[in-house]
Amino acid sequence: MELGERKKRILRTVIDQYVKTAEPVGSKAIATMIGLSVSSATIRNEMAELESLGLLEQPHTSAGRIPTCMGYRIYVNELMARPHLTVEESQAINQALSVRIQQLDKILADAGRLTSQLTSYPAYALASSAGAVTIMRFDIIYVNPDSFIIVVMLSNKTVKNKLVNLPFQVEQSLLTKLTTLFNASFTNITEELITPALIKSTERAVDDRDGITAVIAGFAIEVLYGAKTHETHMTGASNLFEYPEYRDIDKAQRLLRYLSDNNELARLPAPEGATEMKITIGPENLAEELRDSSVVVARYTAGDDMQGLIGVVGPTRMDYSKVAARLSYIARGLSWLLSGSIKLPDALGQYDED
Amino acid sequence: MELGERKKRILRTVIDQYVKTAEPVGSKAIATMIGLSVSSATIRNEMAELESLGLLEQPHTSAGRIPTCMGYRIYVNELMARPHLTVEESQAINQALSVRIQQLDKILADAGRLTSQLTSYPAYALASSAGAVTIMRFDIIYVNPDSFIIVVMLSNKTVKNKLVNLPFQVEQSLLTKLTTLFNASFTNITEELITPALIKSTERAVDDRDGITAVIAGFAIEVLYGAKTHETHMTGASNLFEYPEYRDIDKAQRLLRYLSDNNELARLPAPEGATEMKITIGPENLAEELRDSSVVVARYTAGDDMQGLIGVVGPTRMDYSKVAARLSYIARGLSWLLSGSIKLPDALGQYDED
DNA sequence: GGTTAGCACTCGACGTGCGAGAGTGCTAAC
């Protein structure tokens, strides 16, 4: 697609203006805004051509023009300004992210909230582990005769625990024996390999008649199962209402319903290959519910196995350049934070697109 | 408030009907629905009186009547049917609750989702611990020379852990010494009592020059801090749009924004004293955002220290009797589940009001 | 005294028509 310089300028002006006002923009308005000293009639001719190229459209005959999804696509790929964050903005993000080293889920929720606040669009964050997760080690802590704590460390470097209360007493020596056996037989295997047969044989080996072996094995299965599923967070959904495109209740409802379904969230578009960020505009989205919305999503990494996405959903009339810049910065911040570094660097660099 | 039998019957019919249709109900409709063989004119006279008592109102001169908040109050206190759940319904709830014994937060999220599904209103669940939480025991698990796991057990019977990776090596003997010391000095005290001085003196006692003591103490503080704050969950917000009273975008937005603020959720009405359930209608709510909505909330208990609320928010035109019955059942189910019982009883009993 | 039929009245919902305003496409001149 080869566009003349002036056409590009007009397209950009239409988009920038439409993003701000949500009103179709007319030739006269552009003529005054654009630096060039040409009349509105000239602009009209250019706009008519842009329309025949499929980049602009008219909602009805006598209104101004609005960008089509293809127009946004050109804008995102070629035209969009790449605003650097101001010092204040990046400091605010750094500060928000570095407040407290917490569990992954809390960090994710915070990052989502932060993103939503900074962009004023709904934001989502999700984490998933790349490969199959296994248990790397078991520890069983004897608390008192009728309770103990199971601690397991997973291959993705997370630790889970469970407090078990028994309606009867248990010997500390049994727990010691079980610890050894579980570390020998239940580590480095996936959930499916924890079979009833394996549990039974372990039970017999320690002469456990109370089902304690089964309790521990059950916890192992539960933890492995939980690690397979995605951790998702969604914030700022009510921001949607700020935008006139969602004044239509039914439209808003459909999108909100879609976004509050965690399974659907996990299926949202993701950056491919080595790219850091992906922008999906309107009908480019696979999900029916998103066909007239856009998604901007950035990837962050957390150690070797974990990786996640943080994204923003909004109308196709989205301030792509602002959102992309902030999202990119936050994703990098998350990567820093989660790869174990304690402090954020002063500058994380700026947003570069695909 | 002494109402004649017929007036009560009319009020109840108006409310039942209005809850179903969201349309003002007229005298003629009532005359046919109600069993009594009286004409619409009689009903009109009765309704005029009910209006002057402040229990009904007319949205405009020539429409039917709708209940006022005071009308709902009377209904809830005196008139409302107490439907028992059908066997299928209670079985569905039992099954959903007993699927899997998980962490508290997961259970809460599930219970919220369940409530929302069963009532088709937005639901929230929150847990908070009654008294001050302290740490009851510390365990430190040596994993390898540069990492270890901290496990703490809290007075509210929950267990938290953290995996620590060090940029240097640590002696197993140091960790053993620290375990003893922390169990001696950091148990049974609240967050405020973990002072820099206490940390410093522990550090000196074990000759720790690498700051490992501070890491462990930091985790203790973090855990105690986290235990103080409320765990809140909100589900099914998009259900709100089912109801015509929230077709007004601004109204819906205000409520949604309010409900997505966890701090505000924690301040919602709660049952007082020994009552199990509380219904707050329209202007009875303190929060401005809830002035034209209603809240039904039930209490559940989990062991000695923990207690929580599970509630539903919707229009004042709410099916109070259905919601109350389901909520009560679910709250009891939660209490059972969280007090350690493995299996739900077949019947949890039925809803009794204050 | 409570109940009922009849009737005039009120008010919102809905459809229609009309004028204003904005912005366009086209044509002819520069």
Add this chain to the structure above:
DNA sequence: GTTAGCACTCTCGCACGTCGAGTGCTAACC
């Protein structure tokens, strides 16, 4: 290639008239 001018189109908001539902009131009835 650019510009001014003009007729055209379409939306939006407003006013108006009609329709129907439901009421309040009055007078008659049991």
